[in-house]
Amino acid sequence: NAGVMQNPRHLVRRRGQEARLRCSPVKGHSHVYWYRQLPEEGLKFMVYLQKENIIDESGMPKERFSAEFPKEGPSILRIQQVVRGDSAAYFCASSRTEGGANYGYTFGSGTRLTVV
Amino acid sequence: QKEVEQDPGPLSVPEGAIVSLNCTYSNSAFQYFMWYRQYSRKGPELLMYTYSSGNKEDGRFTAQVDKSSKYISLFIRDSQPSDSATYLCAMIAGTASKLTFGTGTRLQVTL
Numbered sequence: 001n002a003g004v005m006q007n008p009r010h011l012v013r014r015r016g017q018e019a020r021l022r023c024s025p026v027k028g029h030s031h032v033y034w035y036r037q038l039p040e041e042g043l044k045f046m047v048y049l050q051k052e053n054i055i056d057e058s059g060m061p062k063e064r065f066s067a068e069f070p071k072e073g074p075s076i077l078r079i080q081q082v083v084r085g086d087s088a089a090y091f092c093a094s095s096r097t098e099g100g101a102n103y104g105y106t107f108g109s110g111t112r113l114t115v116v
Numbered sequence: 117q118k119e120v121e122q123d124p125g126p127l128s129v130p131e132g133a134i135v136s137l138n139c140t141y142s143n144s145a146f147q148y149f150m151w152y153r154q155y156s157r158k159g160p161e162l163l164m165y166t167y168s169s170g171n172k173e174d175g176r177f178t179a180q181v182d183k184s185s186k187y188i189s190l191f192i193r194d195s196q197p198s199d200s201a202t203y204l205c206a207m208i209a210g211t212a213s214k215l216t217f218g219t220g221t222r223l224q225v226t227l
Contacts, residue, residue, distance in 0.1 A: 042217035
């Protein structure tokens with residue numbers, strides 16, 4: 001019974017390159033959330049997706065960031081033209097129900113993005 | 117002002133001590149309250165969740181919520197070195213989907 005799988009665990013990109021972060025939710029979970037964690041800060045909500053739909057992207061930067069959760073395959077967080085300030089740990093979480101209130105969220109181990 | 121305030125620590129206690137971790141919040145809409153434990157270089161792991169005011173106990177862990185004071189707590193009894201981690205409080209409004217986290221408190225339990 002695998003948990004949330006994120007890959008890669010570590011990603012190094014040069015400024016201006018694209019970063020693609022992948023997340024496979026817990027089997028049976030159809031709600032996916034992406035969070036970003038900067039050093040010495042808590043996790044900040046970025047986006048909430050269901051299959052083929054973006055439900056809430058209020059935490060996503062307006063430019064360069066996009067997310068998808070296709071009918072088949074993992075959820076993808078895509079960062080175009082990365083800058084040093086994008087360096088952070090990106091966590092994906094999934095839940096069985098909307099909001100996860102009854103069961104909480106299951107988090108993956110994160111992808112640590114370093115922009116050089 | 118942040119929606120959720122949490123003392124970042126670090127908090128250092130001897131093995132066997134009772135640990136008290138706290139968060140305050142400003143948004144009255146928060147109804148569900150959670151505590152996550154995060155080991156270094158790992159993802160957060162759900163420890164406790166509570167709905168509205170009251171206490172909830174699970175083994176060595178007790179979560180308390182006081183909505184009138186907008187204050188939540190996590191108590192760890194008989195703390196162990198394996199409890200050394202960062203503890204994050206998180207909360208969610210009834211109709212929302214996103215968690216709002218505190219910054220986390222780093223706990224060190226020493227032998």
